[in-house]
Amino acid sequence: MNEQKNLILAIVLSAVVLFGWSAISERYFPTANPPATKIEDGKEVVIPKPGADPAADTITAIRDRATVLGETPRVPIRTDRLTGSINLTGARIDDLVLTNYRETIAKGSPNIRLLSPSGSPKAYFAGFGWSGASGLPGPDTVWQAPQGAVLSVGKPVTLTSANAGGQSFAITIAIDEDYMFTVTQRVTNGGTQALVARPYGLVSRVGASTDPDSWTAHVGPMGVFDDRVNDVNWEDVREAANRTMDFTSTGGWLGFSDKYWLTALVAGKGTPIEASFRQSSGDRFQADAAGKPAIVGPGQAASSSMRLFAGAKETALLDHYMDDTGVPLFDRAIDWGWFDFIAKPIFYLLDWLFRMFGNFGVAIIGLTVIVRILLFPIANKQFASMARMRQIQPRMKAIQERHKEDKLRMQQEMMALYKTEKVNPMAGCLPILLQIPIFYALYKVLLLTIEMRHQPFVLWIRDLSAPDPMTPLNLFGLLDFTPPQFIAIGVLPILLGITMWLQQKLNPQPMDEIQAKVFGIMPWIFMFIMAPFAAGLQLYWTVNNIISIGQQYVLIRKHPAPAADTVIEATATPAPAPTRPARRKK
Template sequence: MDNQRNLILAIVLSALVLFGWQAISNRFFPVAKPAVTRIEGGKETVLPQPGADPAADTAKAIRSRALVLRETPRIVIDTPKLAGTINLKGARIDDLVLKAYRETVARNSPPIRLLSPAGSPASYYAGFGWTGDGVDAPGPNTVWTATGGKLTPQTPVTLSWVNSRGQRFETVIAVDGDYLFTITQKLINGGTGAVAARPYGLVSKDGVSKDPSSWTLHTGPIGVFNDAANYDLSFAKIDEAGQAGTRFASTGGWLGFGDKYWLTALIPDAKAPIDAGFLSTAPQVYQAVQSGRPLVIASGKAGAVTQRFFAGAKEVTLLDRYENELGVPMFSRAIDWGWFRVLEKPIFWVLDQVFRLVGNFGVAIIILTFMVRGLMFPIAQKQFRSMAGMRRVQPKMKELQERHKDDKPRLQQELLKLYQEEKVNPLAGCLPILVQIPVFYALYKVLMVTIEMRHQPFILWIRDLSAPDPLHILNLFGLLDFTPPSFLGIGVLALLLGISMWLQFKLNPTPMDEAQKQIFALMPWIMMFIMAPFAAGLLIYWITSNFLTIAQQAWLYRQYPVPETPASATVIDAKTAKKK
């Protein structure tokens, strides 16, 4: 009856672990998904009113992007990493694709589209302008005149427009070889009196991020104000605030919208006081807006303000460079490293350096595993010595269990005494596992948040280390025309993980408690189900670590062989002791 009760208890506990994990993991530990990123869906954006009252866009029906792009005059953007156009109507950067990144791992996959014009599905754009009293400022329908027909890192362009009062507005746009635009806004007052005008910049986005925001990965509105990163912002909070918006007064900083891999950000002068915030002008129509202090410009004088606009991939070294060299405050925090940033960035650095040497991130992960296990070798040696000691005293433990099977308190006392006499610690085996948890979680975050891991192949069928294993056993590795749900999507790597854990547990000392035996017997296969939806790179790390552990255990057990104790003698001794 006791064995049956323990078996039922083990099954119930295992089921709770298996199903309970599935219930909470999506909230607290979002698993990797196939890295297919597309910005689509949504409706027309209405231009906000940042600070003062720039006119709103005229509502139009949603049209195809190709049609919208043909409706207005444009300037070509052509850099090593970016391609697109600037809309001369409204002076907007509203058409941008990232040359270096594709939507899927397929060879014919189109490049990632980041920005789209108003009137097209999922419009997403940046605009820059002026507001003020006594100023006929250009609006969203103003058609600017351009010098030059192409924006490149070597050839900036100047957009200009003159109002009826003789006030000339110029917007000089430059771009570097990566993803950073520099916007210089000038107002030349050719009128008869002084004017007060305030420059502004905005990013308008239709729809929420396709990458879900969670406890471990923030997506959506993000900003740094007064040297503090704000991860508390969300699309839901902006919806609640509506057109009134969520406002921040800051000196410098930056704000925008971030996906898991992509970012748009307005970056004012680091020393300039700004008013910034997020607002919603319609359901799922969001805007990040910043405006500087008003400039009072006398007749015949000019005023100018410079800000930057980032639109591109959240590459780790690039964000660090902009932060350190250009003084963009805390720009590296655009990547949500989380609590273990102090460990995650070094792990990424090691992976990146090894990748530069070997040219394969999968191999780099395996080498990282060897490095981690090497650093932990002394701790592991202590663990395995204790486990070898546990194996050595196991015959005596069985004898005590047989002798005191009807007296549990006495059995625990005798076991504790035996541990002290033999100088073994049954909990020593937990230490290496506890030490590895931060490393394992840090690698999980690195695989999840760094674009350098996106679409990185390993070998054979593993074409994206940041996505789950695509070969599923239940559909016969793609021969059957269906995709199993993530809960049942057991791939080859997950199976190898289960087998490696089973082999590792087989080398461990057998638990005395029957329920523990049952749980340890089921745990490898439970973990196989739990880990199946996670990134392939994470499973490669765990499998490699398991096999290294097995090799180290086997070697150490040969150094500390278990003395053979005939089973018959153990039983006789137990019976004799019982009679006494």
């Protein structure tokens, strides 16, 4: 009867862990990218990316992007990493495609489009200008550009405009070999009255990002003001007074961060700015930064400069802009979290291994081996202690049977046995504790870094940042049935569960029956828990388990458990010595 109760309790506790984790992970620990492929009729096919969101000024304003692009005069943008155009109406950078990245892993998949003009799907653009007086260029001003101008690396483009009062305006846009634009604004007062002009830059998008914003991976408005990172949620802006959040700073940057992409305004070092995040009708979000107003007298001129980053959040590139060009805390555009001091070195080690082997899956296996080597002295002590625990486990069982009615005495004799045999039952905890930040750091690398996006391993695993797509639940795709993600357990999670179970079998078994049953079920619970996580994380854990099994097997053979009769003889309670009857006094 007690065994049935223990089994039921173990099952209930396991169910609480399984379903409780699922509820927590949805909010705090997003698992992986959406699956990149699926198995149909035994063949791997690429999953198409869902259609574009209805993101534009208003629902009725959404029109074909090509139509919108053709309605205004434009200056082409051509670099090795970017293509697009500058809208001469309003001096907007509103057409930008990243040529090194594609929507899916399918052959011929379109490139990532980052910016789109107002009135088209996914409207998202950057603009520059002045505020503060009448006669200044506005969003409807059509700027002039040199005939045949093309913005490219080393070939900036200057847009010009003038008003009837004799004031002229110029915006010079330059671009580097990556994703950084430099925008220099200049106003020249050829009139008879002083002119007050305040330069500004803005980034506008309609609708929040489709990437999930979670506790471990921030997506949305963000900025660095006076060397402090401000992660702002979409709802924070919607619920702010007047739907506006204001900041002041000297230098810094602000914009919108997606999972892999960033569009941000960068103020000059030491330049005072007033910055804001705003939300307006049509679910439009805006990040803007304004410099100090300039009073430009007759015959005088004033200029200011601001940069715009619009591209992929590549780790080394963000570090370059931070270290070499002075953009403060630009690396924090990637939400490394608490363990950034571990996560970034792990990323750079993975990247180095990738460049050595040419395969990120092999790089993850190499990382696992390196971590195990670094932790070998501690792990070796752990396994030696566990081997000793296996040796004395029959004696522990004997103590448990002998004092099952006296728990206090049983604990006292257990502690005495540990002390005599010099065994620490908690020795196995330290390597596990040391692995937690490493495992979490790898989780962040696989979840957030664009370098891991769409990276294949072997066979059917074509994206290590997405879950393993092959599951036996539909006979590996032979059945016309797509299991729900919760139960679609791939091959790698199954291997993870099996290796975890084998590893447990080599460990000393818990003395408590309920604990032993829970531990026996946990490998299969973790098989379900890890199924929706990135295949790269599953690969790391599985390889780690295999190495642990090998190490444990060697140590068990080195320290075999004693024979049962020897244990019984050593732990048997000695019979009391005979006593002579007391002599009666005469």
